[in-house]
Amino acid sequence: MDGWVGAWTGGRAAVHVGDVADFNAQFLAPGTDAAQRLRRLRQAHHYACLATCYSPEPALLVLPAEVAPEWTDWLARELVWGPVEVHSGVAPDRTVAEALAASPGLAARIADSGRPVIGWGRTPAQGDGPELAAVRRYESKAAAHDLFAALAPGHPGIRLPEQERPAGRRRAARRLTARALRGLTTVLKSPYGVGGYGTVVVEPADLFAAGGGRALLRRLTGAEILPREGELLLEEYVDPGPVARLRDLTYDALVGPDGTVHPVGAGVMDVAGTRYQGVTVGPGTVPQDAAGTARRFALAVGERLAADGYRGWYDVDFVTDRQRRLAPTEINLRLTGPAAAFVLAARLDRVRGPGHLVRTLDGMPLGARLAPSALHDHLERLRPRCARLGVTLLPLIPTACHEPEPAVGLALAGPDTEALDAAEALVAAANHGLARMFEALR
Incomplete structure (x- = not known):
């Protein structure tokens, strides 16, 4: 099997x-x-439901949170999977590595499956070595910026944001205050962070309203937007101008076992502030010129990662400026939210024919807290309504429906952005309407 799917799993069903x-x-x-650590662990366990999309076809799923069989049955039906062995609820309050260490039978089942085993990214539980060292190096937004600076001169259309690395938080x-006094907006970053955590856009008005730079940092750490300790990076805010539809782009690729870099594709991300919400991928989603620039630069990044020993999935994220140049902002050396969309598009193209656009919506708010069975019934009512728009509805993250701020992660697959827009609006309205439904029962 050619292309990235062949390099990823050889076209075989895999353990996720x-x-x-x-x-x-x-x-x-x-x-x-400890409390913050537990909150972040549980948030990550919701996101781990994307394990269904680590490759085009799972044979065995290991999920930290409990899921109902109706969920995986729905996905298996739409995506034409073979039998899937599901082990869920294995690690509600601990890491999966800790759960597998306490469950030797399940660990042996995975090891003896004879199938590719895919996780979110390289972890210490898989052993030390060049791959883990590369992950730890380039997941740093400082090290990634250094790599971007080395590559950018050879790539027309790439614009490198300036980055400062002050010595200490007082500095x-x-x-930050000096930049605000000059009227400059700053992207304040912790070197490490995922999903928008550790990154915040600071406008001059924000800093002055807080009472200065030190007061603002205290407020941001108190709100768990930035970590309490460690280095901070100050990066130039790249102004997209008045037309920002293509503000946040990503390019995904992977480094195969032999070190060959395989392109996957470009996508348009939905980012609220600095927090990733979802992505749209598929033919024509990103204009050809921008997609080509992103591809060339991302593959050059991949060559450097491969030379440093990295193997696996990665992406490069970009923002666009007023001249539609691409400014690279970070490298993710792991699977990503967009990876799920690319995997779904590849699977649907294979089983239904080419041309699918896929939009993932990682945390759509629900108007009320729901039991898993009630969420399933709600989505089941939406499924035929989306189908009438030519859109396939796929539930991806069903476990956050009973959180204090209930949400659901979905994917929509259809022929064009207009159909996806219509289906997204339909689902958002129905989700919001849940509040009125429950109010009527009072």
């Missing part, structure tokens, strides 16, 4: 291990207390 929390744990900032606060 939902170890998002395990990957994230190695980058928790100094000073993270960072002073530099």
